[in-house]
Amino acid sequence: MAATTPLNHIFKIPSEIIEHALTLCHPRDVASFSQTCQKALRLVYGSPDQYLWRQLFLLFPFDDPLRISSPFQEDGQFSWRKELHRRMKAQSIACRTSSTLEDLLTAIETFISVVRSAAPVTWGHERVSSPNLLWVVEVLQSTNMLRSPLLFSQEGNQPLARLRAYLALTLDEYDDDDVEGKERLKSIRMRSRSQVYDLRNYHQDNEWGPFNVTTGEVDWTHIESIINVVSMNLSDRPHDWPDTRPRYGLEATRAYSAPGTTTPATGDWAGIEGHWRRYVCFMDYRDLFAFNYENRGRGQQDGTYFDTPNFEEVARLVELKLRLIDAQEIPEVYILDRFPDSPYKHYPTLYFTGSSWGIQGNEATVVGSVAMSEGGVVRWRFASIANSHIQWSSEGVQIGGIASAFGVIGTWTGIRHDHGDPVGPFWLYKVEDDHPIYMRAFMNN
Known part of the structure; x- marks a missing residue:
């Protein structure tokens, strides 16, 4: 008799339900799940549609790029998985205690693109914040990435200056005794x-x-x-x-x-x-x-x-x-x-x-x-x-x-x-x- 594992039991559940459960997880946990077995890998990365990655993207949450003109669309098709991976990589770089200058600049480019793809303000929803912008501020505030000594040597770097211009010193406030x-x-x-x-x-x-x-x-x-x-x-x-x-x-x-x-x-x-x-x-x-x-x-x-x-x-x-x-x-x-x-x-x-x-x-x-x-x-x-x-x-x-x-x-x-x-x-x-x-x-x- 073949031994059973928790995964054997999981895959007795219809794939649609498993997929729905995964939409409630953090993207990195979904990536970890995909590495457990071939069935999990196919479910996460082999589906012909992008339902799972679209739901993960929107429930993270981020602004819906299909409601705005997005710089991330390729051949008229937005890659939910690719863009979500790019943003999670940028967050990971920002959270590291040490990163290379190349990685930091890559993350900065990503943050700029997220800011630029924020949903426009619409009538009747003027006080509704953009999830894109809330995410960028949270990452930068919690990691203090922009104060990395490596970035101090980048005077004249256009992407870095652009991000700092958008922030307008909002992350540079100090207490009276600082x-x-x-x-x-x-x-x-x-x-x-x-x-x-x-x-x-x-x-x-x-x-x-x-x-x-x-x-x-x-x-x-x-x-x-x-x-x-x-x-x-x-x-x-x-x-x-x-x-x-x-x-x-x-x-x-x-x-x-x-x-x-x-x-x-x-x-x-x-x-x-x-x-x-x-x-x-x-x-x-x-x-x-x-x-x-x-x-x-x-x-x-x-x-x-x-x-x-x-x-x-x-x-x-x-x-x-x-x-x-x-x-x-x-x-x-x-x-x-x-x-x-x-x-x-x-x-x-x-x-x-x-x-x-x-x-x-x-x-x-x-x-x-x-x-x-x-x-x-x-x-x-x-x-x-x-x-x-x-x-x-x-x-x-x-x-x-x-x-x-x-x-x-x-x-x-x-x-x-x-x-x-x-x-x-x-x-x-x-x-x-x-x-x-x-x-x-x-x-x-």
Whole structure:
């Protein structure tokens, strides 16, 4: 008489029931089960459909990729098993006490793709979080992977900078008695200022914005630096405009998470029309000149030039009201550098105008355009006009998906880009139309 084993008893159960039971297990336990015998291996990996792996993926849980445009689809077919394995491998790498640099960078690429494939916010479900993003935050918080010494040597690594830009220092908070945390943020701030205010980083080859000179793609190291500079300036001013701060962190990167964009106006795929806020930062011009010309080479790479108690940056809040216009309505005074035609037929280049008001009451006309780049990143380009004179130009990118609550991160400079023109970072974000208006007297005029 043949000996019986627990597995012999298990396989007396219909395979559909076994499969259903496995959907309630962790994917790694399912993988372990598959190694117990040939029958288990065939059940887990040999099924012609992907029911088991689809259920494991969705019940983990992750966002359903079939509800969104996913970068993981191959030949129109999403591989549930392959993608789940990839994510579990990334989590395993993050949990290790020691990993190779190659493995860490592979995991970072995976986390970025998970963030980018998060489900968009839909009407009536604005407060429902994305399982994709909850998973990424949980893994990174519990493992502290991004503080690996190996990653500190990766300055300029674009995927790493992109992930850190999405997080916007949300994993770098510290307690009052955390001396190491304070020093780390101080170092980050000095390096970021050095990147943002170095005039050598702005020229025609990168369109005077945060873009790569050679490829024209987004320079995520520069974007991360801008976010660091603006967010830390705001943290220094807790009592200035306390109820109007941009949203940041992974949840704010979701498509259509900006106020009023789950049901955009016809033709306004980027969610342009409405009420916006913009934080603009800049150095005193004497400091900017000294940093770039008098002290070139001294303290520019590590930002030690800024490590003085007397150095200050200025932060200004600007309000904007924007509306769409046809390209033919662009004012003649504004010579618009047109974006290349969009490769995405559903995302044609949009043009807008509007008004902006500073805290001092200075009023200007804003005019610009928004386009979808080939890399799937939304780009913004605009300028301000006052007294019939064009003054400043701005180049930025939407962080995350279309119409994200995170908003647009970029840089501003003089419209003519003359030698020695000032430059600075900005953070533009959308607010509710009924949001309290600081410059209400001007808005009502």
